[in-house]
Amino acid sequence: MSPDQRHADVLEKYSRFVNPYLAKLMHFAGxxxxxxxxxxxxxxxxxxxxxxxxxxxxxxALGHRHPKVIEAVKRQLDLMPLSGKAFFNANLADLAAKIAEITPSGLELTFFSNSGAEAVEAALKFVKASTRRTKIVATDGGYHGKTIGALSVTGREKYRRPFEPLMPGGVFVPYGDVDAIVGAIDGDTAACIIEPIQGEGGIHVPPDGYLRAIREACDRHGALMIADEVQTGLGRTGDLFGCDHDRVSPDVMTLAKAFGGGVMPIGATVATPAVFERVYSENPLAHTSTFGGNPLACAAGLASIQVVEEExxxxxxxxxxxxxxxxxxxxxxxxxxxxxxxxxxxxxxxxxxxxxxxxxxxxxxxxxxxxxxxxxxxxxxxxxxxxxxxxxxxxxxxxxxxxxxxxxxxxxxxxxxx
Ligand SMILES: Cc1ncc(COP(=O)(O)O)c(C=O)c1O
Structure with a gap:
């Protein structure tokens, strides 16, 4: 089959077996x-x-097929790609320790998953279990993923409406407006979920001090702060994490995308010991994932952080x-x-x-x-x-x-x- 025939064949298969509407959109863009x-x-x-x-x-973030990430993943592939789940896993332990070292102070424990939306789902469950509250303050235009929980705090009607009713409790305020977000955080609030720079909403950079004001409002009302760093994390904004700009430590941070070094999918929900205590102390299996934290993804994660630091x-x-x-x-x-x-x-x-x-x-x-x-x-x-x-x-x-x-x-x- 010539390259052009193969292209036509794939396009036809997308249209017949994947998603005809998406196929048209992608084809139009050339x-x-x-x-x-x-x-x-x-x-x-x-x-x-x-x-x-x-x-x-x-x-x-590291480009395509960064040699150090490829090498780490290949090495692990030859040993044991996925976890047997019953045993301890060294890659997972090393990556969690490294994440605790490089994330803002107070963030120490990591739950691993496979994508941004899954990392956000865990974050939402963690803050609800921690506070026994249900209100989540989020932002218009904010994007946190398309699973039901993540979609419930994603600030775009077009994506939300066909799937309603969603998880209750989401309250939306304009992004970047200090008074609006601080005013929305109250004694019923479980958490405020915020992107340090709003990505899918149109690359909106908030005013300096915005994240700090959110942190302080959460502290005043016993609410938690979730920094969604799925897109901003691992150097993208010029700091290792977007919330470093305001020198803010959230209670929960979500990571994905670049963390797999462009080689493996990975998601991570990093939180304080206090949060983990409320979620897991009575039931260590309160929130789990079969593939989350698998040895290949963790090898890629470790290599990626190393590359970001070394280069x-x-x-x-x-x-x-x-x-x-x-x-x-x-x-x-x-x-x-x-x-x-x-x-x-x-x-x-x-x-x-x-x-x-x-x-x-x-x-x-x-x-x-x-x-x-x-x-x-x-x-x-x-x-x-x-x-x-x-x-x-x-x-x-x-x-x-x-x-x-x-x-x-x-x-x-x-x-x-x-
Ligand atoms: C800030 C943020 N959170 C969550 C997500 C969802 O990540 P995923 O597509 O891996 O589920 C995205 C994806 O663009 C994102 O930008």
Whole structure:
């Protein structure tokens, strides 16, 4: 079968056996078949190389197939890939200890799962069991996953409505508004769940002191604070964790995406001993997962943290993030009618357009030129740039220039429509 025939075959199978509606959407954006990942690039069925500025929605902080993570996973694969569950596992113990070392003070114990939504599900159960309260303060546009619990605190009606009734107790306030969130946290509140930078809502950076104000409000009312670091964790924002920016220690932190080093799926819910005591002391099996904390995922997690530390990827995120943001801003300055803002921190950058559809058209032009990005799930007016933190300065400059060419062509197309 030729590469083109194989592409057509896969497209047809997606349409018949996977999800015809999703297949149409992906095909419209111009994506082919992914065949290989390498550093900052994805290679498709025609051998074309795409600079990956989507980064698997934040998964590829270390790039594709980082050799140290691959090596750690291969080594474990030859010993025992999954856990027998009855025995102690050294990888799991080492990773949990390392997480306790690198997360903000007070976070010491980790429950392992396999995805962001699962990490959030555990967090929600933990805060409910800890406080015996049900109210969860969350934010409009916030994204925490699509399982029932995580969806219940995800701030977008479009995703929630078809599945209602969801878990009760979710209360939503605008993101970034200190008074609104502090005012919503009261004596009935089990927890406030917050993304240190709102990712899928459109890369919104809150004002300095926002997380600290939430921490203080939670303390005043005996509520807990959940920092959802599924997207911001492991260096993406230029700090190891997004809440480091405000020097805040939450009671519970969720991690996933980049933690598997772009090689293994992993989820983690890190919490204080006080939280674990209330959840597990009477029943050590109160919340469990068959695959969570499996030896392969933990080997990948350990190797990933090591790479972030050894290669100074937090500093890189800050440095290369500055270069990319500057480049995108200069494109925005040439198209003030189409771009309303470029914002972000580290290598978590969003470009907001003044109109719907500009993002979709521009992404198609970017893909044509070998650059992959996507809009944020809860806000189609924002294209997100979340490339690997190992990106070079030259790649960042090229990405911004290519975005500029794509936007210029979109502007021409739009001009012919008026
Ligand atoms: C902040 C945040 N929390 C949770 C999730 C859900 O993660 P997953 O898709 O792995 O379930 C996401 C996914 O984008 C996220 O960005």
């Amino acid at each position: 994506f082919g078949l992914e065949v290989q990942g390498e550093g900052c690039y994805i290679i498709d069925h025609e051998g074309r190389r795409f600079l990956d500025c989507l980064g698997g929605y934040g998964v590829y 100074g990827l937090c500093e890189r995120a800050r440095l290369i993030g500055g270069v990319l943001r500057e480049g995108l801003q200069s494109v925005a300055d040439r198209h003030t009618d189409l771009v309303s803002e470029v914002r972000g921190r580290g290598l978590m950058i969003g470009v907001e357009f003044t109109m719907d559809d500009v993002g979709e058209l521009t992404i198609a032009q970017m893909v044509k030129r070998g650059l992959v990005a996507a809009y944020t799930l809860n806000n189609r007016r924002v294209i997100r740039f979340e490339p690997p933190l190992i990106m070079t300065e030259a790649q960042a400059v090229w990405a911004a220039e290519t975005f500029g060419e794509a936007l210029a062509e979109t502007a021409e197309v739009l001009a012919t429509l008026v």
